[in-house]
Amino acid sequence: MTKDKNSKDGVTIIGGAGHIGLPFGVAFALAGVPSVLFDINAAGLDQIKSGIFPFKEKDGPESLREALDSGLLTVTTNSEEAIRASKYIVLVIGTPIDEYLNPDFRGIMKMIDGVADYFEDGQILILRSTVYPGTSERLQKYFNNKGKKVHVAFCPERIVEGKALEELKSLPQIISSFDKETEVEVTKLFRKLTDRKIIPVEPVEAELAKLFSNAWRYMTFAIGNQFYMIAKDHGLDYHNIYKAMTEDYPRNKDLPRPGFAAGPCLLKDTMQLAAFNNNNFFLGHAAMLVNEGLPNYILQQLKETNPDLSDKTVGILGMTFKAESDDIRDSLSYKLKKIAGAHSKEVLCHDYFLTDDELHPLEYVVENSDVIILATPHSAYKEIIPANYPDKVFVDVWRFW
Secondary structure, X not given: OOOOOOHHHOEEEEOOOOOOHHXXXXXXXXXXXXXXXXXXXXXXXXXXXXXXXXXXOOOHHHHHHHHHHHOOEEEEOOHHHHHHHOXXXXXXXXXXXXXXXXXXOHHHHHHHHHHHHXXXXXXXXXXXXXOOOOHHHHHHHHHHHOOOOOEEEXXXXXXXXXXXXXXXXXXXXXXXXXXXXXXXHHHHHHHOOOOOOEEEEOHHHHHHHHHHHHHHHHXXXXXXXXXXXXXXXXXXXXXXXXXXXXXXXXXXXXXXXXXXXXXXXXXXXXXXXXXXXXOOOHHHHHHHHHHHHHHHHHHHHHHHHOOOHHHOEEEEEOOOOOOOOOOOOOOHHHHHHHHHHHHOOEEEEEOOOOOOOOOOOHHXXXXXXXXXXXXXXXXXXXXXXXXXXXXXXXXXXXOOO
């Protein structure tokens, strides 16, 4: 890593090779702020340093090359060098949930313990990923107890994956801190990215705003999926009902269509909110049962209409957690694959955006499958015309074809 003479006013991103950290660092570098990407993923950083954007991001490759050419974007695996390089340290490691659906603080605390000695008085630690309510205060007390004048802020990331560089500029930014001076400093920093509104709140309010937002989205997806199941159980076409409900009727325009609701945030954040409220979050738990139960529901429906499913091959189209993405984190397609494997002779999978030895060419999956399930509606699957395969069963929850 080569330090810029003004890098002390810059940004270091812990977890800088990932989906949140990399676009954030690139955006700041393009805004004229010296930015350091720190990550233990040396191979990922080598890719980035060579100008390769490692995942799908609108305008990502060209923006990365421009940021690298400017000299304001650098990478390192040296934690001490990274922490000492900048005034603003952005942590994009969030709070996952464990096997019991409870928040797991081990990752974030292990990271902070490993780098705490490198922090200097006057630095600002900005938490960017979703955290359990009270985490910001916990970390502020952590530094206070160490006698370090490090100021903690929580400024949640709220972008749509794949459009970070665009939305970092276009969306309002929530910020929070434990003192007015830090609030002013963090506001100045984000002003370099956006001229949209800056919304200051208390840290726990910011933490809950992020959790409430993701839980709300998760529950709305569950409503669409539950409606679909109710209609299907009564032998009705839900999509006709959906069209009747929403066409030219503004009060229902936000009702989502049915489909797999997954990804690295929605379920996790809903369960964190439940844990925060002593597991008294019935709507959140109900949403989990509906959304996580959709793959099994599809297979049970197939078994009812195809009693000989155990002798058939099931093809699954789309393995990423959402359309036009290359991200498989928490994708329900893999849950569907596992369940289908228990009820069928064989499972074949395809995805346009993945290179995996266990995946097969599209033509092979279509030709050799008796049942074809559209799990992720990538736009390119429009080339398939189910009517051309009258001997095959197509399952399309999305009403894509």
